[in-house]
Amino acid sequence: MNSTTAPASASPLPSFMPFTPATTSWLYTTGAILFTLLALEQAVYRYKKRHLPGSSWTIPIIGKFADSLNPTMEGYKAQWNSGPLSAISVFNIFIVMASTTEHARKILNSPTYAEPCLVQSAKQVLLKENWVFLTGKDHVDYRRSLNSLFTRKALGMYTEIQDRIIRKHYKNWLETAAKDASPKPIMTVARYLNMDTSLRVFCGYYIPDEATKIISDKYYDITAALELVNFPLALPGTKIYKAIQCRKEAMYWLTLAAKKSKEAMARGDESSCMLDEWIRNISDPSWKGKKEFSDHEMAMVVLSFLFASQDAMSSGLIYAFQHLADSPEMFAKVREEQDRVRGGDMDAPITLEMLDSMTYLQAFVKESLRVMPPVVMVPYTATKPFPISENYTVPANSMIIPSFYNALHDPEVYPRPDDLKPERWLDPKDPANTTPKNYLVFGAGPHKCIGIEYALMNMTLSLAIAVGAMDWKHDITPLSYKVQIMATLFPQDHCRLAFTPRKD
Numbered sequence: 001m002n003s004t005t006a007p008a009s010a011s012p013l014p015s016f017m018p019f020t021p022a023t024t025s026w027l028y029t030t031g032a033i034l035f036t037l038l039a040l041e042q043a044v045y046r047y048k049k050r051h052l053p054g055s056s057w058t059i060p061i062i063g064k065f066a067d068s069l070n071p072t073m074e075g076y077k078a079q080w081n082s083g084p085l086s087a088i089s090v091f092n093i094f095i096v097m098a099s100t101t102e103h104a105r106k107i108l109n110s111p112t113y114a115e116p117c118l119v120q121s122a123k124q125v126l127l128k129e130n131w132v133f134l135t136g137k138d139h140v141d142y143r144r145s146l147n148s149l150f151t152r153k154a155l156g157m158y159t160e161i162q163d164r165i166i167r168k169h170y171k172n173w174l175e176t177a178a179k180d181a182s183p184k185p186i187m188t189v190a191r192y193l194n195m196d197t198s199l200r201v202f203c204g205y206y207i208p209d210e211a212t213k214i215i216s217d218k219y220y221d222i223t224a225a226l227e228l229v230n231f232p233l234a235l236p237g238t239k240i241y242k243a244i245q246c247r248k249e250a251m252y253w254l255t256l257a258a259k260k261s262k263e264a265m266a267r268g269d270e271s272s273c274m275l276d277e278w279i280r281n282i283s284d285p286s287w288k289g290k291k292e293f294s295d296h297e298m299a300m301v302v303l304s305f306l307f308a309s310q311d312a313m314s315s316g317l318i319y320a321f322q323h324l325a326d327s328p329e330m331f332a333k334v335r336e337e338q339d340r341v342r343g344g345d346m347d348a349p350i351t352l353e354m355l356d357s358m359t360y361l362q363a364f365v366k367e368s369l370r371v372m373p374p375v376v377m378v379p380y381t382a383t384k385p386f387p388i389s390e391n392y393t394v395p396a397n398s399m400i401i402p403s404f405y406n407a408l409h410d411p412e413v414y415p416r417p418d419d420l421k422p423e424r425w426l427d428p429k430d431p432a433n434t435t436p437k438n439y440l441v442f443g444a445g446p447h448k449c450i451g452i453e454y455a456l457m458n459m460t461l462s463l464a465i466a467v468g469a470m471d472w473k474h475d476i477t478p479l480s481y482k483v484q485i486m487a488t489l490f491p492q493d494h495c496r497l498a499f500t501p502r503k504d
């Protein structure tokens with residue numbers, strides 16, 4: 001019998017598959033190719049990893065994707081503790097984790113070898129033409145022109161706006177508490193507070209109230225997509241797809257705000273937000289960073305500020321509320337300082353000069369961010385082979401991720417590193433102050449956070465007004481001190497607080 005006509009029943013394989021020698025050979029060939037590719041994948045992984053700690057083989061194709069979906073602080077710490085440099089692979093992206101302060105600083109300060117890649121989804125969400133993806137001189141020049149948005153004069157104007165918005169939100173918090181005094185998680189209300197404050201500072205009233213709420217609610221979709229490595233395709237229903245829809249909605253309002261701000265400034269209206277300040281600067285013939293910015297470009301910058309600030313500031317603020325609630329002694333010190341600096345008038349707006357005098361609260365904010373840094377690491381890409389140490393060169397195109405957490409918990413610099421001690425920052429001779437290189441809360445190098453002063457000011461102001469106007473009690477649950485990692489860090493129970501108007 002001709003082998004090509006052999007009945008299917010002669011094959012050991014199930015008879016519903018019409019196997020012929022031709023298909024069998026095709027199957028063998030495909031199998032052999034697959035086997036070779038999988039073996040190659042392991043060989044490449046081992047070749048890149050060399051002597052670094054980490055599994056000696058990687059799960060085919062997906063690698064540690066499952067772990068990256070549900071990251072835990074315990075998992076990160078185990079990885080960092082495995083060595084100064086260690087390796088993993090996710091979806092065939094080779095990743096080097098760097099745990100020491102020296103390695104972290106070297107990565108952040110070596111723009112010719114490594115540049116930030118944010119998370120994998122960032123270019124899809126923020127648009128690939130966004131300024132945050134510029135490198136080298138283009139990045140330096142663009143960033144220089146944006147620095148003018150964070151001068152002391154500009155920060156003074158932002159303080160007035162923030163003060164107004166923050167008080168409005170706390171009034172709502174207290175009204176809700178008056179109806180139901182039970183403790184409630186502050187996650188959602190604190191995130192809305194931050195989004196509303198940011199949008200009003202950046203865009204003033206060129207964005208209607210309802211749009212700030214829509215953006216705030218939908219923004220959660222962007223947060224959810226900020227995983228280290230996502231499912232690669234933005235198919236409907238995926239996290240990246242939803243994040244892109246949110247960006248489109250936000251960009252609509254931000255572009256409109258840029259257009260309205262230009263019209264208002266052309267009419268000679270008074271400057272009342274960051275966009276206005278920016279347009280004033282651009283129109284000033286003596287301004288050094290002279291450059292035209294389209295409405296779309298301005299909207300992308302504001303989007304980048306929201307992207308970079310919303311999760312980090314919410315995380316920082318929520319932990320600060322929790323830390324203060326858990327330490328009545330620190331709470332009392334902050335309140336004493338508030339009464340002193342604000343002359344007992346808690347209704348008067350807080351000025352930049354008053355914020356300057358709140359030295360204890362500033363130290364508290366700095367320390368709270370150190371103990372629970374919102375951003376524990378930032379992914380970078382090696383643009384060429386990067387000789388990170390004497391005996392290891394990170395292969396080109398690998399992800400390389402500096403840890404900030406270890407630098408911020410170094411017992412040499414911060415004795416009893418897990419203890420929250422604002423006093424560290426009040427003594428100029430304390431190692432915390434004499435070793436500033438370890439304070440990596442805002443990163444370092446050319447991509448160091450551009451909003452540091454703004455962020456610290458916003459957190460200090462939010463807490464100052466809260467301590468001046470409200471008492472609060474923490475409902476400690478078994479999840480209060482467990483960490484949820486959602487791009488940034490949050491208490492797993494989302495910090496359950498009960499607020500009442502200030503009594504004393």
Ligand code: HEM
Nearest residue numbers: 305308309312313316375442443444447448449450451455
């Ligand atoms: C507590 C709040 C904040 C924290 C912890 C934080 C932290 C960081 C960190 C760790 C980086 C990466 C630095 C690096 O790669 O070395 C960064 C970058 C950045 N941050 Fe922040 N940030 C905060 C608030 C803000 C705010 C309020 C803004 C804007 C108003 C902002 C805008 C940016 C921008 C635009 C970048 C990218 C800068 C560049 O690539 O040149 N951040 N931030």
